[in-house]
Amino acid sequence: GISKAVDGVSFTVDQGRSIGLVGESGCGKSTLVKGIIRVLAGNGIIAGGSVRFEGNDLTQMTESSIRNIRWKDLSLIPQAAMDSLNPVYPVIDSFLEILMLKGKLNRAEATKRAHELFTMVGLDTKRLRYYPHEFSGGMKQRAMIALALALNPKLIIADEPVTALDVIVQNQVLRVLKNLKKELGLTLVMITHDISVVAETCDDVAVMYAGKIVEIGPVSRVLKNSTHPYTMGLANAFPNLKKTEGT
Secondary structure, eight states: OOOOSSOSOOOOOOTTOEEEEEOOTTSSHHHHHHHHTTOOOTTOOOOSOOOEETTEEGGGSOHHHHHHHBTTTEEEEOTTGGGOSOTTSOHHHHHHHIIIIISOOOHHHHHHHHHHHHHHTTOOGGGGGSOGGGSOHHHHHHHHHHHHTTTOOSEEEEESTTTTSOHHHHHHHHHHHHHHHHHHOOEEEEEESOHHHHHHHOSEEEEEETTEEEEEEEHHHHHHSOOSHHHHHHHTTSOOTTOOTTO
């Protein structure tokens, strides 16, 4: 029979704002975002509902039509971002492929844009000629963020972009995302199981549990006035360094 990995989920992201989808492993976060851009696994289907993007229902678009808006309008930083770069080619080749095939730039224009993107995320442009194994985890993550920004998309979906990084590098990567959101007016959907990441980077938060959204609203309100037991558990799972003992 059919097993519903995600069911009855509904949320809205206004232009220029960011929402965090937070929940435990297996709750349906990644399945939800893969459904939004229609890159579900072969045994996955969208059985009902709609995904509205600029007035169009993405679930009703043909494969060729939605392929035209992926990366240009909708971009994904995948969950395994550190393993998403082709290991047998220099990193610049990934940028040239996207910029020339999807962006219709010539090689000189694409190379210039790749340098701009690397500078934007704080990477030395000389490293464009390096291979992925010559990058640290944080560098790979920044490179994938730059690749997601290549064609100036209107919406970026970041699927657990800092999960595999240590806390120092996490902070650096999150700071890059926050600065880019402010400078470029990005609309961002951040998927994570770390409520502190959402608290630092997002305007709104949707808490997922067992394939459903159980709580949603502005970050400060949801964290301060949680009503669902799972949200309360998440909020209590990390310490408040500003709180003194007994308060």
